[in-house]
Amino acid sequence: MPKLPHGLTARWQGPAIIFIIVVLLFGNSVRFGFLEHDDDRHIGGNPRMLALSTEALKSYWAAPYLGLYIPVTYSYWSGVTALSYALDLDAQVPTIKPWLFHLGNVLLHAANGIIVFLLLEGFGVGAVAALIASLFFVAHPIQVEAVAWASGAKDVLSGFLGLSSLLFYAHFMRHLVRPRTNKNSDYKRTITYYMIAYMLFCLAILAKPAEVILPPLFLLMALYYDGRPRWRSLLLCIPHLITVVVYLKIASVTQATEGPFPPVPLWARPLIAADAWLFYLQKVLIPFGFALDYGRRPDLVLQDTPLLLRATLPFVIGGAMLWQWRRRPTPTLKLLCILLAAFAFALLPTLGLLQFAYQFFSIVCDRYAYLAMLAPAIGVAAVCGKFTAHRYRNLVVGMVLTILTWQTLQLVQSWSNERTLFSHSLESEPNGAVALVGLSNDTANSGNWRGTVPLLRRAQEALPEWARPHNNMGTTHMNLGDPAAAAGEYAAAIRLYPAYALAHCNRCAALTDLRRLDEAIAACREALRLSPEYQQAFTNLGAALAAAKRLPEAVENFEKASALAPTAFGPRHRWAISLQEAGRWTESLEQLNILRRQYPANLRLVLDLGNSLVVLGRTAEAKQLYATYAQLTPDAVAKAQVTAVLQSLNESGTSPPGSGVPAPRAP
Numbered sequence: 001m002p003k004l005p006h007g008l009t010a011r012w013q014g015p016a017i018i019f020i021i022v023v024l025l026f027g028n029s030v031r032f033g034f035l036e037h038d039d040d041r042h043i044g045g046n047p048r049m050l051a052l053s054t055e056a057l058k059s060y061w062a063a064p065y066l067g068l069y070i071p072v073t074y075s076y077w078s079g080v081t082a083l084s085y086a087l088d089l090d091a092q093v094p095t096i097k098p099w100l101f102h103l104g105n106v107l108l109h110a111a112n113g114i115i116v117f118l119l120l121e122g123f124g125v126g127a128v129a130a131l132i133a134s135l136f137f138v139a140h141p142i143q144v145e146a147v148a149w150a151s152g153a154k155d156v157l158s159g160f161l162g163l164s165s166l167l168f169y170a171h172f173m174r175h176l177v178r179p180r181t182n183k184n185s186d187y188k189r190t191i192t193y194y195m196i197a198y199m200l201f202c203l204a205i206l207a208k209p210a211e212v213i214l215p216p217l218f219l220l221m222a223l224y225y226d227g228r229p230r231w232r233s234l235l236l237c238i239p240h241l242i243t244v245v246v247y248l249k250i251a252s253v254t255q256a257t258e259g260p261f262p263p264v265p266l267w268a269r270p271l272i273a274a275d276a277w278l279f280y281l282q283k284v285l286i287p288f289g290f291a292l293d294y295g296r297r298p299d300l301v302l303q304d305t306p307l308l309l310r311a312t313l314p315f316v317i318g319g320a321m322l323w324q325w326r327r328r329p330t331p332t333l334k335l336l337c338i339l340l341a342a343f344a345f346a347l348l349p350t351l352g353l354l355q356f357a358y359q360f361f362s363i364v365c366d367r368y369a370y371l372a373m374l375a376p377a378i379g380v381a382a383v384c385g386k387f388t389a390h391r392y393r394n395l396v397v398g399m400v401l402t403i404l405t406w407q408t409l410q411l412v413q414s415w416s417n418e419r420t421l422f423s424h425s426l427e428s429e430p431n432g433a434v435a436l437v438g439l440s441n442d443t444a445n446s447g448n449w450r451g452t453v454p455l456l457r458r459a460q461e462a463l464p465e466w467a468r469p470h471n472n473m474g475t476t477h478m479n480l481g482d483p484a485a486a487a488g489e490y491a492a493a494i495r496l497y498p499a500y501a502l503a504h505c506n507r508c509a510a511l512t513d514l515r516r517l518d519e520a521i522a523a524c525r526e527a528l529r530l531s532p533e534y535q536q537a538f539t540n541l542g543a544a545l546a547a548a549k550r551l552p553e554a555v556e557n558f559e560k561a562s563a564l565a566p567t568a569f570g571p572r573h574r575w576a577i578s579l580q581e582a583g584r585w586t587e588s589l590e591q592l593n594i595l596r597r598q599y600p601a602n603l604r605l606v607l608d609l610g611n612s613l614v615v616l617g618r619t620a621e622a623k624q625l626y627a628t629y630a631q632l633t634p635d636a637v638a639k640a641q642v643t644a645v646l647q648s649l650n651e652s653g654t655s656p657p658g659s660g661v662p663a664p665r666a667p
Contacts, residue, residue: 014114014117014127014130014131014134015114015117015118017131017135018110018113018114018117018131018134018135018138019110019113019114021113021135021138021139021405022106022109022110022113022138023106023110025138025139025405025408025409025412026105026106026109026144026147026148026408026412027106028412028413028416029102029105029106029147029148029412029415029416030099030102030103030106031099031102031416032098032099032102032148032150032415032416032417033098033417034098034101034150035149035150035151035415035417035418035421036418036438036441036442037149037151037292037418037421037438038151039098039149039150039151041066042066042074042077042150042151043077043081043096043101043150043151044096044098045565047533047535047564047565048060048065048074048078048533049077049078049081049096050096050564050565050566050567051563051564051565051566052078052081052082052085056078057074057075057078060074060075060078061075064251067357068209068251069206069209069247069250069251070154070206070207070208070209071206072157072158072161072203072206072207073153073154073157073158073206073207073208076104076153076157076207077101077153080100080101080104081096083100084096084097084100095567098150101150101153102148102150104153105146105147105148105149105150105152105153105156106147108153108156108157108159108160109138109143109146109147109156110138111160112137112138112156112159112160112163113134113135113137113138114134115160115163115164115167116133116134116137116138116163116374116377117130117131117133117134118167119163119166119167119170119374120133120134120377120378120381122167122170122171122174123170123224123378123381125381125382125385126385128384129381129382129384129385130381132380132381132384132397132401133377133378133380133381133384134377135401136376136377136380136400136401136404137373137374137376137377139401139404139405139408140284140287140373140376140404140408141287141290141404141407141408141411142280142283142284142287142290142366142369142373143366143369143370143373143408144290144366144408144411144412144415145290145292145365145366145367145415146159146366146367146370147412148411148412148415149367149415152367154207154208155208155367155370155371156370157207157208158204158205158207158208158210158211158371159370159371161200161201161203161204161207161211162200162201162204162211162214162371163371163374164200165197165198165200165201165204165214166197166214166217166218166221166374168193168194168196168197168200169193169194169197169218169221170221171193171197172190172193172194172197173221173222173225174225175189175190175193176190176225177225177226194236198239198240201214201215201240201243202243205243205244205247206247209247209248209251209349210349210350210368210371211371212244212247212248212349213345213346213347213348213349213371214240215237215240215241215244216345216348217342217345217346218233218236218237218240219233219234219237220338220341220342220345222236223338224334224335224338257357257360257497258360258466258467258468258496258497258500259360259463259465259466259467259496259497260465260496261355261359261360262297262298262299262465264298264299264302264352264355268298268302269352269353270315270353271301271308271311271312272298272301272302272311272351272352272353272363273351273352273353274311274312274313274314274315275301275307275308275310275311275363276296276347276350276351276352276363276364277314277343277344277347277351278310278311278313278314279294279296279364280343280347280364280368280369280372281343283366283369284369284373284376287403287404287407288407289428290366290407290411290428291424291425291426291427291428291429291432291435292366292421292422292424292425292432292434292435292438293361293362293425293429293432293433293434293435294362294364294365294428294429294432295361295362295429295431295432295433295434295462295463296362296363296364297359297360297361297362297363297463298352298359298363301363318340321333321336321337321340322337325337335379335382336379339375339376339378339379340375342372342374342375342378343372343375343376346369346371346372346374346375347368347369347372350363350365350368351363360465360466361433361434361463361466362432362434384397411424417442418438418439418441418442418445419439419442421435421438422435422436422438422439422442423439425438426439431458431462432462433459433462433463433466433469436455436456436458436459436462436469437455437456437459437468437469437472439455440452440455440456440459440472441472443455444472444475444476444479449476449479449480450476450480452472452473452476453473453476456469456472456473456476457469457473460473465496466496467492467493467494467496467497467500467503468493470489470490470492470493470496470503471489471490471493471500471502471503471506473489474486474487474488474489474490474493474503474506474507474510475506477489478506478509478510478513483510483511483513483514484510484514486506486510487507487510487511487514490503490504490506490507490510491507494507499530500530501527501528501530501531501534501537502527504523504524504526504527504530504537505523505524505527505534505536505537505540506540507520507523508520508521508523508524508527508537508540508541508544509540509543511523511544512540512543512544512547515547517544517547517548518548520540520544520547521541521544521545521548524537524540524541524544525541527540528541533564534564535561535564535565535568535571536561538557538558538560538561538564538571539557539558539561539570539571539574541557542554542555542556542557542558542561542571542574542575542578543574545557546574546578546581551578551581551582552582554578555575555578555579555582555584558571558572558574558575558578559575561574561575562575562591567598569595569598569599569602569605572591572594572595573591573592573595573604573605573608575591576588576589576591576592576595576608577608579591580612585612585615585616586616588612589609589612589613589616592605592608592609592612593609596609601633603629603633603635603638603641603642606625606626606629606642607641607642607645609625610622610625610626610645613625614649619649622649623646623649623650626642626643626645626646626649627646629642630642630643630646
């Protein structure tokens with residue numbers, strides 16, 4: 001950590017230090033790729049991103065996507081994707097670059113730290129105390145999940161808009177309560193600040209619905225400036241409350257939970273909320289033991305008597321503080337009450353008073369505390385401001401910031417890939433079902449399908465109501481050559497979660513292998529009913545229809561799948577092969593040529609393409625294709641196979657038996 005200055009001689013120094021610290025802490029994340037943990041759904045595998053268009057952008061504003069109405073966030077991701085494609089203008093197939101999304105998160109986090117600095121200065125905090133508090137905000141390890149995870153842009157972007165709204169609302173409150181000199185000029189400026197704050201608030205909730213907590217924070221800010229509750233403060237928040245109601249009406253769809261919610265009695269929800277609030281407060285004060293998945297579900301909390309007893313403490317202590325404030329208020333007590341209330345309000349949508357999707361896995365999650373960290377930061381500023389001249393202040397501050405930065409650096413590195421991320425999470429919470437499934441996915445990606453079985457069984461035991469471990473176990477059985485067992489696991493997943501499009505789609509593939517084709521076709525049609533833009537469902541449906549010799553329908557579905565995922569190998573290749581089986585060799589050649597530009601090193605594609613050329617009477621082109629590939633490929637096995645095919649063509653004009661290429665047929 002750099003040595004803290006005794007004073008800041010220029011306004012730019014504080015923001016510059018914050019920016020540098022954020023880059024040093026989180027800059028390494030720019031090298032990270034996308035994770036299968038939601039990044040594929042939102043960005044890397046999102047068909048609307050892959051086939052970016054004005055219509056796709058409009059669709060995010062027209063209706064919820066993946067159960068969330070966050071059009072500002074999806075518009076931001078679309079803009080980054082457009083930039084990513086623009087950097088690939090010379091490429092035949094532009095790609096989505098993960099580093100741009102990670103860089104965006106880092107820059108937004110730095111901007112948020114600077115806004116916290118400006119907000120604290122506006123509260124009258126000294127520059128050095130504001131800098132220390134802002135560094136506490138940006139360097140605390142609880143912020144890592146939102147910043148180091150590409151999909152965490154929902155939090156850092158909404159946090160940027162929310163903090164900006166608070167900043168302008170603070171300007172508005174200062175102009176509202178101070179004596180006016182030029183009434184006309186002050187009135188216009190005051191209204192301008194209010195309108196900007198309101199517009200930023202609207203954008204914030206359109207970036208992430210959790211930002212609906214901003215109006216209570218406005219009320220607490222007004223209480224701080226006015227010194228006592230006023231009806232005026234509540235009236236000023238009426239437009240915001242109306243906006244929240246309208247938003248909730250538009251965004252009536254919520255994320256599915258992949259399983260039935262365990263019931264939480266109404267009487268228990270305040271205790272669940274208090275337990276979650278204490279959990280976050282503990283993580284803020286004791287910054288150790290962070291995990292992706294804490295597995296702290298409401299039903300498990302209700303079964304733990306010590307936790308329930310501890311959950312009564314916030315109500316007892318809060319009541320005592322309010323009684324003391326009413327009896328003999330002091331500035332310190334007033335600030336402490338406001339900060340604790342602000343910390344609670346900022347977390348309110350995810351504390352469990354109302355049901356939300358992620359509580360199916362855990363009632364607590366690091367990224368939910370992103371904006372709430374403003375309250376502890378203000379508390380740090382107040383403490384540092386009070387002990388400005390204390391000789392041990394810099395030593396204590398230096399030690400605290402050093403611990404935070406070290407923890408953050410270690411935690412950022414854990415987000416570099418799936419294995420390190422989920423392994424680290426399981427070290428803190430061995431029964432985290434999300435981490436167990438994530439680690440099993442990484443194990444499968446390495447080709448060790450048998451190694452996924454014990455991990456998925458642990459996930460099923462940790463969270464029996466969750467459909468995904470059964471779905472993934474089905475995929476394991478498919479890759480181990482047991483489609484009957486796979487179909488059974490997919491059926492178990494569907495029983496837990498009937499609207500599980502992925503399980504219906506996968507069951508279609510298993511049933512196709514079992515030659516239960518009518519059931520397979522019905523399963524894929526159900527997947528498409530549930531998810532009309534599901535590329536893999538179109539692909540699997542095409543495969544089932546092809547197996548049933550319904551080639552025109554199969555071709556149609558493969559074409560739809562390719563339109564949704566233009567760069568995916570599977571659907572376009574199956575489309576091309578189906579066209580061949582239907583005798584449409586020229587159309588097949590067109591699709592194979594598109595794939596050839598995208599996957600020039602794919603041996604199977606080269607063989608299929610050469611075979612098509614031979615069938616169409618373009619043997620010389622086929623020979624040239626094989627010769628070029630044999631010359632350029634570094635793979636000795638591929639070189640030998642293509643050389644054998646080329647030799648057969650030179651001798652007889654046909655492909656050799658066993659070459660992997662079907663015998664030529666007349667078009």
